[in-house]
Amino acid sequence: xxxxxxxxxxxxxxxxxxxxxxxxxxxxxxxxxxxxxxxxxxxxxxxxxxxxxxxxxxxxxxxxxxxxxxxxxxxxxxxxxxxxxxxxxxxxxxxxxxxxxxxxxxxxxxxxxxxxxxxxxxxxxxxxxxxxxxxxxxxxxxxxxxxxxxxxxxxxxxxxxxxxxxxxxxxxxxxxxxxxxxxxxxxxxxxxxxxxxxxxxxxxxxxxxxxxxxxxxxxxxxxxxxxxxxxxxxxxxxxxxxxxxxxxxxxxxxxxxxxxxxxxxxxxxxxxxxxxxxxxxxxxxxxxxxxxxxxxxxxxxxxxxxxxxxxxxxxxxxxxxxxxxxxxxxxxxxxxxxxxxxxxxxxxxxxxxxxxxxxxxxxxxxxxxx
Ligand SMILES: [Zn+2]
Ligand SMILES: [Zn+2]
Numbered sequence: 001x002x003x004x005x006x007x008x009x010x011x012x013x014x015x016x017x018x019x020x021x022x023x024x025x026x027x028x029x030x031x032x033x034x035x036x037x038x039x040x041x042x043x044x045x046x047x048x049x050x051x052x053x054x055x056x057x058x059x060x061x062x063x064x065x066x067x068x069x070x071x072x073x074x075x076x077x078x079x080x081x082x083x084x085x086x087x088x089x090x091x092x093x094x095x096x097x098x099x100x101x102x103x104x105x106x107x108x109x110x111x112x113x114x115x116x117x118x119x120x121x122x123x124x125x126x127x128x129x130x131x132x133x134x135x136x137x138x139x140x141x142x143x144x145x146x147x148x149x150x151x152x153x154x155x156x157x158x159x160x161x162x163x164x165x166x167x168x169x170x171x172x173x174x175x176x177x178x179x180x181x182x183x184x185x186x187x188x189x190x191x192x193x194x195x196x197x198x199x200x201x202x203x204x205x206x207x208x209x210x211x212x213x214x215x216x217x218x219x220x221x222x223x224x225x226x227x228x229x230x231x232x233x234x235x236x237x238x239x240x241x242x243x244x245x246x247x248x249x250x251x252x253x254x255x256x257x258x259x260x261x262x263x264x265x266x267x268x269x270x271x272x273x274x275x276x277x278x279x280x281x282x283x284x285x286x287x288x289x290x291x292x293x294x295x296x297x298x299x300x301x302x303x304x305x306x307x308x309x310x311x312x313x314x315x316x317x318x319x320x321x322x323x324x325x326x327x328x329x330x331x332x333x334x335x336x337x338x339x340x341x342x343x344x345x346x347x348x349x350x351x352x353x354x355x356x357x358x359x360x361x362x363x364x365x366x367x368x369x370x
Contacts, residue, residue, distance in 0.1 A: 004050040004063060012064075016055065023051040032170030041171065098159025098185025099177075101142070101149070101199070105132065105230035107237040109220075114211060116248040120280050120305050122213035126206045129239065132228045133203045137194035140233015144193065149186035154178055159185035199233035209241050214256070214308030217245045250278070256314030257304045261321055264288050269322040279303045279316055286318055294322035 005012050008022045029035065030044040053059045108131050114123065134140045143149060151157040155178035162175050177183035191197030207226060220242045227237030245253070252259045262277055272290035276283050281303055288298075297317050304314025328336065340346050 004054055007047055007050040008054065010054075014054075016057075019051065019054050023047065023055070032172070036170055098155075098157060098181075099183045100232070101184050101186070102140070102232035102234040103230045104234050105200075105228040105237040107240060108227040109240045109242060111242045111244055112209070113244045113246055114215075115246050116251060116253065117280050118211065119215050119243070119245040120213060122215075122306070123211050125209045125211060127209050127241065128204060129207050129226070130202060130204045131226075131236075131239070132200040132230075133205070134229050134233045135192060135195035135199055135201050138192035138199065138233075140199040140229075142192050142195060142197035142199040142232060143188050144190035147188075147190045149184075149188050152178060152181035152185055152187050154180035155185060157185040159183045198231060200229045200231065207239065211243065212308065213306035215243045215245065216253075216308070217243060219243050219308070251280070251316075253305060255305075256307050258314065258316045260316060260318055262286065262298075262318045263321050263323050264292065265323050266325065269294070269320070277316075277318055288320070292320055292322070294320060296320045 005014070008014075008019060008026065010018055010022045014022070026047050027044070030040050030047065032041055032044070035041075035044075053063050108129070110127060110129055112125060112127055114125070135142075138145070141149070152159070155161055159178055159181065160175045160183065161178050162173050164171055165174055166172075178185070181187050188197050192199075195201045207223065209221065209223070211221070220240045223239040223241065225236050226239035229236045250260055258280070260277060260279075262275055264273065264275055267273075268275070268288055269292045270290065272292075273288045274285050275288060277286045277300065279300065284300060284303065286298060286300065297319055300316040300318060302313045303316035306313055325332070
């Protein structure tokens with residue numbers, strides 16, 4: 001074999017840059033597009049092989065120490081992409097060499113439904129999750145016990161095969177993934193029976209999730225490293241738990257506040273009374289002042305939702321619905337007639353009320369339920 005430095009026309013002390021420049025100059029002159037002469041093409045292959053060795057510091061020092069620079073490195077010619085790298089500066093091109101068997105796992109998403117009370121006070125849940133987990137049988141390498149991956153005989157561990165193809169610019173080298181090893185550079189002749197060589201298996205397990213107080217539908221919690229284990233037993237992705245807060249029977253949520261509809265008998269609204277309101281904290285006595293109108297809103301401080309950030313509680317708003325009796329006994333009718341007479345309201349019965357503010361809550365309710 002002739003001297004590789006001579007082939008490129010550079011000194012033994014040439015820098016990497018000088019080697020690159022020399023090769024580019026030769027490649028421009030000898031490229032099949034420019035010079036299709038077979039003799040020139042043979043030399044071009046040698047020059048490229050020389051460049052392949054001298055442009056790699058490891059191969060170059062091996063060659064300098066008396067090796068031929070090619071041993072154990074899969075043989076000379078570097079392929080079309082190397083030529084392109086030399087022409088265009090390369091570096092950021094397609095990744096070369098075998099792809100790793102072990103790869104990062106995917107994130108996983110699971111949804112869980114909680115009720116309003118759990119959302120308000122927080123809770124701990126055991127959630128069943130099905131993800132890929134590392135194969136216990138092989139520990140993730142995918143090999144039957146006592147065996148290990150072997151270097152691929154077809155690509156000699158490079159993970160790719162070089163091919164000469166004819167194209168419009170002449171004969172070019174292209175590389176494609178090795179089909180014998182799927183580009184891994186190694187083959188598993190005896191795959192693990194448990195995972196069929198994947199290094200991971202699907203399994204159901206239970207994850208304890210501490211749900212913080214104040215979550216809303218759509219909030220997600222990230223449990224790092226609890227997602228899918230990657231191929232070849234690669235590191236697991238994250239597990240995202242998304243919450244769905246189910247509707248409450250009578251409490252309606254608006255951010256950190258709650259709303260509730262409270263029925264007050266007509267007489268109680270007129271005379272004043274106290275009613276019992278169900279809240280997330282149990283029953284609360286609500287004082288109704290004399291003359292309370294239908295549609296009026298009474299805040300009950302600190303009985304709303306827990307604020308997810310910053311703590312504290314929102315308010316609970318009681319929307320008053322004054323109940324007008326629908327069925328009256330003779331005696332009740334008589335009493336109300338007398339009452340109306342006393343207030344001189346008989347003649348005003350057909351008067352048009354300017355704007356009814358009753359039913360505000362039902363409108364509010366509709367806006368949230370629809
Ligand atoms: Zn296995
Ligand atoms: Zn291969």
